[in-house]
Structure formats: structure tokens, C-alpha cells
Amino acid sequence: MTVEDPLFATPSSEDIERTMDILGENGVSLVHLQFSDIAGGGRTVSIPTALLPRVFRRGFRFDGSAMSGGMRQVEVDLFLMPDPSTLVVLPPLPDRPRRAFIYCWVTRRGGQPFAGDPRTILQKQLNRASAIGLDYRVGIELEFYLYKGESLATASFESPHVSPSYFSDSDVGTALVRDHIVAWTHELGLGVHGAHHETGPGQQEIDLRHLGGIRIADQLNSTRQLIRVIAEQHNMKVTFMAKPFDDAPGSGMHLFQRLLKLDDGTDLLRGEDGADISAIAGHMIAGQIRHASAMSAILNTTVNSYKRLADGHRAPAWATWARVSESSLLRVPSTPEGTLTDIELRSPDPMANPYLAIAVALGAAVDGIEQKLDPPGAFDENLVHYNEEEFARFGVEQLPQTLGEAITNLTHDDTMREILGHFIVDQLLTVKRAEWDAYRRHVSPWEHIQYGEL
Structure with a gap:
């Protein structure tokens, strides 16, 4: 064969x-x-x-x-x-x-090729970008929780008497696991270039260096598997749920996107003549904002995903872009002179299929570039200072608040269907509609507590 x-x-x-x-x-x-x-x-x-x-x-x-x-x-x-x-x-x-x-x-x-292979879907989008002279690279910040216990319901953390926080080194148990993850992934050539404690108890972040779309998706999956193996060796468990705990921050899978000229590696996102971003970067941002609501069904693919997006811990709720604000969907972080420009996509979570997530992000970017779409103005203030009426006045679209909304938006976006193919879209809609219907029918313990005695 x-x-x-x-x-x-x-x-x-x-x-x-x-x-x-x-x-x-x-x-x-x-x-x-x-x-x-x-x-x-x-x-x-x-x-x-x-x-x-x-x-x-x-x-x-x-x-x-x-x-x-x-x-x-x-x-x-x-x-x-x-x-x-x-x-x-x-x-x-x-x-x-x-x-x-x-x-x-x-x-x-x-x-x-099988139309339902996520790896093949991503390769098609990479080929599409290459055909117009674009080299698309992605780095990933992967967040997750390490914990002890039989399940998340009984989870405990290594340092119950301290409050580890961003870049903390006080959580000795998880720090040892994290060190082994970095050492193993480096030994295996998986491109991890940093790791640190995140803001939640037991929450970690692993940073994967920029690679081409297929390689970074493969390496993300490899890294996830190694994290599970190493955690088990230390009698710990790992969860990649978007929002595993009520009172702790959710976990994201931020995509740091670069766009280079295919023939000579020129940074196509950096601006000239005093501009901080190029016209192509603006078109890319505009394309991803246009398709953001439909992409949510791929980037935030479970009912749990939307609890992270609503938790107020820097996860985006509106289709905006910024240079500073981490509550925006897209962010253009500051980079030193001589460093390639990134456009960070902040909505994805670790439960997303990385091949499909990168495919729709790239496909939306190329759509914006090919159509020369103009981006909206940047929102560099903290978005919590704006209300729905103000966003509406600026023409800013709210991201889906539930999986049900995201599914509906996907059905109405012909560009996303073209990127993913009819087979995958139809399969996803069938599976995710069933998941959403089951969730809507489920009566939770919270409802028993709140309403059981009424």
C-alpha cells in the first residue's frame, strides 16, 4: 500500500x-x-x-x-x-x-486521504498557506493541574499550607514533577523551552517553542502523554480540563502565531515606518475575529470550556484584539528588536484537538489575508471596564457563552466548513449536539443544594 x-x-x-x-x-x-x-x-x-x-x-x-x-x-x-x-x-x-x-x-x-483525519485537515491548510508564500509557525503555552487523589472531586495539592502563585517555587512537590517534565522533553527533543507554576494551586504551564503546524501539534500530544507518565511516577494525577475547579483559574492552550515569508523567512507581521504591526498582520487579526464565534466550537469544544471563558481570570469573552490586555481574544505581545512578531490567540483550551485548532486558526487568518479584511480598533484597556452596551456601540461581538451557541455558529460559517470539510463538521455537529443535549438534561448536585428544599 x-x-x-x-x-x-x-x-x-x-x-x-x-x-x-x-x-x-x-x-x-x-x-x-x-x-x-x-x-x-x-x-x-x-x-x-x-x-x-x-x-x-x-x-x-x-x-x-x-x-x-x-x-x-x-x-x-x-x-x-x-x-x-x-x-x-x-x-x-x-x-x-x-x-x-x-x-x-x-x-x-x-x-x-481520509476526510476525517485531523492531521490531514491541518496539512491541507498549511499547503494552502504555502501556495501564497506563507510559512505559518506556532508556539504553545499549555496549562494544566497536578493533584493527588482518586478523582478531581477528592483532589488535594502538595502544599496545603502555602498559596503558590504565578512563577512560585514554594510548591515543592509539583516543582519536582515539572523539573522532570522539562528534563524528559528536552532529552526527547520535544521543544519545551520553559515551565513554571501558574496562578492556581497545583496549576502548571509548559511552553513549547515555535514549530510548523504539524510538528507542534504532534509535539503537544507527545508532551501531554509524557506529563501523564511522569505524574503517575510521582503518585500524582494530571487534568487538562479547561475549568476543573470552581474557585481556581481555568487552563488555556494559548497559540503564539508567527507568519514568515516562505522563501526567505522575513517576518510578515512586524510593522514598518513606525507601525507596530504590518498590514498582513491586520488582515490576519481581522480574519480570526470574523470567524471567532464559529471557531469556538473547535477551540472550546466541551461544555466545561465555557466555564473557563466566563470565570473572569483573563480568559477572553469578547472578539477583540490588543497589544497589552490579556483578556482579549488576540494579543500582540511586545517583542525585543530582532525577535519575530507573535499574534497570541488566547481562547483555546487544552481539551481542543490541536490539529483542528491550528487548522481553523490558520484558515481564518488566510481568509482575512486573501480578502484584505481590515481589523477593528485595538482594545488595550482592561475589558472588565466595558459593558455590553459599550461593546455593541463599538461593534464588538461577544464570544459564545455555551457549547450550544458555538455549535449554532459553526453551522452558519461556510468558511469553517470549507476549512474542516463536510465530513468533520457533520461528525462534530452530531457528537457535540448530543453532548450539549445530555448536559442540558443533567440535574447537578448544585441544583439539589440550591432548590431541593423549595
Whole structure:
């Protein structure tokens, strides 16, 4: 089985031989074939290392219903095609076989791209950007909580008698876990360039350096897996929920976007003649603001996501941009002379599918650039000082406040449907409508407490 589509290349004999040499030198006996389902969940098929050359050539057939909550009969037989450039050999663990993982394209029989593969959707948008001379790079700030206990309901933290805060080093237990995360990810070449304590108890941030869209999404998934493994070694658990606790800040997955000229690496976002941003940067901002409400269904993909956006802890609630304010949807942070310009997208949370999140962000940016859309004025003040009437007067749109609103907005945005494809949009709408309906029908303990004695 060979992949003929130009979206991705069939591994060469040299690539396969090099991969097998690395696995042999490290004594790897088990390879995890990694792929992403439509909703963003990581999926794994484990194979003996000796079978990998055959899988490189023919693919690994699997039940396509794993991609979503069930597929039409024609989608049942799908194939995993490993990408040798993504190989990661895991450090040895006691009483475990030496393991590695490798990310895969999901294809149909004959090697044709599968319309429901998030990795393929992102590659199409990267190709679209390349066709007009753009090189899109993304860095990621990933936030999460480390805790002890059987579940979030019984969570406890390492330092109950102190109040760790932003960049705090007083939470000794989580600091040790964080140090191991940084050391492991550096050893494995995963591009983590910083980590620190966040504002919530047990809340952490890991910063991934800028890479091309596919590589950064792969590395984000790899980093998440390593965080879980390392936390378990320290008898701790990790949650990537957007808002796991009532009285603590939510966790974001901020995208730091760069746009370079493909042929020479010129920074296309930095302004000239005294301007802090370029015209292209303005078009990019305008495109992402135009599609922000529909993108929310991808960037904030669960009912829990909207509790983070409403918690008042710097998460955006309005489709604005700024140079300073961290409560805006988009921010252009200050950068030293000679440093590439970033446009930070602040609404995504860690439960989003990174491939689809980056795909819609890039697709919206390219739409703004191609149409030469003009951005609204920047809101550099703290947005809490504005009310709904004032935002309406400025023509500022409120971001969806519920998953239900986001789903409705996605159905009405033809550009998002074009970016994601009919298959993924229809599958997501089916799954997320069912999730939203189940949530609306659920009677919570809070309601029992508030209304049970009325």
C-alpha cells in the first residue's frame, strides 16, 4: 500500500532503515502507532517493533469507528500510515518494555486521504498557506493541574499550607514533577523551552517553542502523554480540563502565531515606518475575529470550556484584539528588536484537538489575508471596564457563552466548513449536539443544594 496523494510522502527505504536502526540501538520492543480522533482524543495501536517495516509499506488496518462515535459502513476499514519523522523513543521505565511512539496519517484503502483525519485537515491548510508564500509557525503555552487523589472531586495539592502563585517555587512537590517534565522533553527533543507554576494551586504551564503546524501539534500530544507518565511516577494525577475547579483559574492552550515569508523567512507581521504591526498582520487579526464565534466550537469544544471563558481570570469573552490586555481574544505581545512578531490567540483550551485548532486558526487568518479584511480598533484597556452596551456601540461581538451557541455558529460559517470539510463538521455537529443535549438534561448536585428544599 502506497500513499500517492501529495499531502504526505511515502517513507523512503532510507527513512525506514534509519527508523529501525534507532529502535534497535535503543532496545525498543514495542511501538505505539499514534493518531487523533475527530474530537481530539489520542488513540494508540501497539505493535511489536519487528512489524513496523511492514506497516510502513502496507499500513495498519483498523476499525474506523475509533475516529468518532461510529462511522458509516463505507468508513469502517481505515489505515494508519506512520510518519517516520515523528518517532519518539521513551526513556526506560522499571518493569516495562522499552517503548517508542510514532504519529500516523489516517488513510482509506489504496492510500487515499481520509476526510476525517485531523492531521490531514491541518496539512491541507498549511499547503494552502504555502501556495501564497506563507510559512505559518506556532508556539504553545499549555496549562494544566497536578493533584493527588482518586478523582478531581477528592483532589488535594502538595502544599496545603502555602498559596503558590504565578512563577512560585514554594510548591515543592509539583516543582519536582515539572523539573522532570522539562528534563524528559528536552532529552526527547520535544521543544519545551520553559515551565513554571501558574496562578492556581497545583496549576502548571509548559511552553513549547515555535514549530510548523504539524510538528507542534504532534509535539503537544507527545508532551501531554509524557506529563501523564511522569505524574503517575510521582503518585500524582494530571487534568487538562479547561475549568476543573470552581474557585481556581481555568487552563488555556494559548497559540503564539508567527507568519514568515516562505522563501526567505522575513517576518510578515512586524510593522514598518513606525507601525507596530504590518498590514498582513491586520488582515490576519481581522480574519480570526470574523470567524471567532464559529471557531469556538473547535477551540472550546466541551461544555466545561465555557466555564473557563466566563470565570473572569483573563480568559477572553469578547472578539477583540490588543497589544497589552490579556483578556482579549488576540494579543500582540511586545517583542525585543530582532525577535519575530507573535499574534497570541488566547481562547483555546487544552481539551481542543490541536490539529483542528491550528487548522481553523490558520484558515481564518488566510481568509482575512486573501480578502484584505481590515481589523477593528485595538482594545488595550482592561475589558472588565466595558459593558455590553459599550461593546455593541463599538461593534464588538461577544464570544459564545455555551457549547450550544458555538455549535449554532459553526453551522452558519461556510468558511469553517470549507476549512474542516463536510465530513468533520457533520461528525462534530452530531457528537457535540448530543453532548450539549445530555448536559442540558443533567440535574447537578448544585441544583439539589440550591432548590431541593423549595
